[in-house]
Amino acid sequence: MTLDRRFPSVLEWQEGARRRVPKFAYEFLVGGIGEERGICANRSALQAVELLPHYIGDDFTPELGHSLFGQAFSAPFGVAPFGLDGLIWPRMVQHIAGAARRADIPIVMSSFATTTLEEVRALGGENAWFQLYVLKDREKNRSFVERAARAGYKTLVLTVDIPTVTRRRRDIRNGLSVPPAPNLRTYWEVLKRPAWAIETLRAGRPEFKTLLDYVPEGLSLAELGAYLAEETSCIVTIDRIREIRDLWKGRLIIKGILSETDAKHSFELGADGLWISNHGGRQLDAAPTPVSVLPGIRKAVGREIPIMVDSGVRDGLDVARMMALGADFVFLGRAFIYAVAAMGEKGADHAMFVLTEELRMTLGQIGCRRPSDLPAHLVAASE
Numbered sequence: 001m002t003l004d005r006r007f008p009s010v011l012e013w014q015e016g017a018r019r020r021v022p023k024f025a026y027e028f029l030v031g032g033i034g035e036e037r038g039i040c041a042n043r044s045a046l047q048a049v050e051l052l053p054h055y056i057g058d059d060f061t062p063e064l065g066h067s068l069f070g071q072a073f074s075a076p077f078g079v080a081p082f083g084l085d086g087l088i089w090p091r092m093v094q095h096i097a098g099a100a101r102r103a104d105i106p107i108v109m110s111s112f113a114t115t116t117l118e119e120v121r122a123l124g125g126e127n128a129w130f131q132l133y134v135l136k137d138r139e140k141n142r143s144f145v146e147r148a149a150r151a152g153y154k155t156l157v158l159t160v161d162i163p164t165v166t167r168r169r170r171d172i173r174n175g176l177s178v179p180p181a182p183n184l185r186t187y188w189e190v191l192k193r194p195a196w197a198i199e200t201l202r203a204g205r206p207e208f209k210t211l212l213d214y215v216p217e218g219l220s221l222a223e224l225g226a227y228l229a230e231e232t233s234c235i236v237t238i239d240r241i242r243e244i245r246d247l248w249k250g251r252l253i254i255k256g257i258l259s260e261t262d263a264k265h266s267f268e269l270g271a272d273g274l275w276i277s278n279h280g281g282r283q284l285d286a287a288p289t290p291v292s293v294l295p296g297i298r299k300a301v302g303r304e305i306p307i308m309v310d311s312g313v314r315d316g317l318d319v320a321r322m323m324a325l326g327a328d329f330v331f332l333g334r335a336f337i338y339a340v341a342a343m344g345e346k347g348a349d350h351a352m353f354v355l356t357e358e359l360r361m362t363l364g365q366i367g368c369r370r371p372s373d374l375p376a377h378l379v380a381a382s383e
C-alpha cells in the first residue's frame, strides 16, 4: 500500500505516532497544560473560520510560492521549533531539517533540541532558523547567540512565553525525564514499542546537545533537568530583548505574542517579525487562541511587520484559514512530529507533500490565485 493510502492525513499520522512511541514520550507530545482546554480551543477556533469560494471566473492554476523577509519559499508554511525531539523519535529534527530543505520551507531549530544547532544548520541550509530560549546568565546568552551566528543562522526566533516552570499533568504522572528513567514502568512501555527501542539504540540516548555547553559539568540527570528548567524559565524583560537585539545582527522574530501590547513592544524594540502563538496550548490553559487575537494584532501593528502564527494548525486548509485571517506565514508543530513518529524519515517529506496538496486544493476550490490573496476569501470580511 502506498504511503499516501496508509497516511492520507494528520489523523493517521497521529494514530501512527501513538502506536509507535512509548506512552511517556507520546503524552509529552500531545499534551498541554491544565485541563487541555487550550488545545481544544485552538482546534475549534480554526474549524470555525470559513472561506468563501468564488467559483465563476478566469481559468488559473494556484501559485503557492510565498516570500517572507525577501526569501522565497515554496509554500507559506514551515516547521515550528520543538524540544526533546529525539525522545519522541530518534533523529526527528535531522529528518525534518533535510525534508524542509528539499521542500524549500523554513524549519526552526529549538534550543532544547537533542542535536546541535550546527548539525541542523548544515542539514537545513538557508531554510534553518534558530529558536532561542533566553538564559538567566547574560554571558551564556551572548555566547549562545554568537554561536548561532557563527553556525550561519540568519534568523533568530526569541520565544518569550515560558516565564515560569510549568506543571504538565501528563508529564508529572509519567515521571518524564531525559533520557527516560530506567525503571520497570519505562522498560515496559519501551518493550511495547520495539521500533522506537531499536532506533533509539542506534541513535544513542537523547540529550540536550545544543545546551550542553551552557550547563555545569557533573550534574545528575535529575539535577540537569531542574537546572535547565530553572535557567530558561525567566521573564524576557525589555532589557533582555534589547541585549539580544544588540547582539544579533540578523533577523529577529519574537514568538509567543498574544497581546497587542506585547506586539507593539516587540515592534518598538526592533523585532523584524512577530510570531503569534499560545505554544500549542502548553503554557496557559486560559490563553486566547491565535485565531481570536490575530486580526486585532494585525490591525494594531499594521501591514509593515510580518506576522507568523501557529497553534492548532493541522492541515493545508488550516494554513489557508490563518492566512485569510491576516498571517504572513504559518507554522505547524505537532503535525510534522506525528508524521515522522509514524513514518520515520519519509514522514517528513510526506507531511510536506500532503500539506502542500491540501493548500493547493483549497486555493483552487475557492478561486484564489495565491496565498496573499486569501484575506479576500474570509467570510466575515466578504459579507
Ligand code: FNR
Pocket: 028, 029, 080, 081, 082, 083, 084, 110, 111, 112, 113, 131, 159, 255, 277, 278, 279, 280, 281, 282, 310, 311, 312, 313, 331, 332, 333, 334, 335
Ligand atoms: C513545542 N514548542 C516549542 N516552542 C519553542 O519555542 N521552543 C521549544 O523548544 C518548543 N518545544 C516544543 C515541544 C513540543 C513537543 C511541542 C508540541 C511544542 C511549541 C511549538 O513551537 C509551537 O508553538 C506549537 O507546537 C504549535 O502548536 P501545534 O502546531 O503543535 O498545535
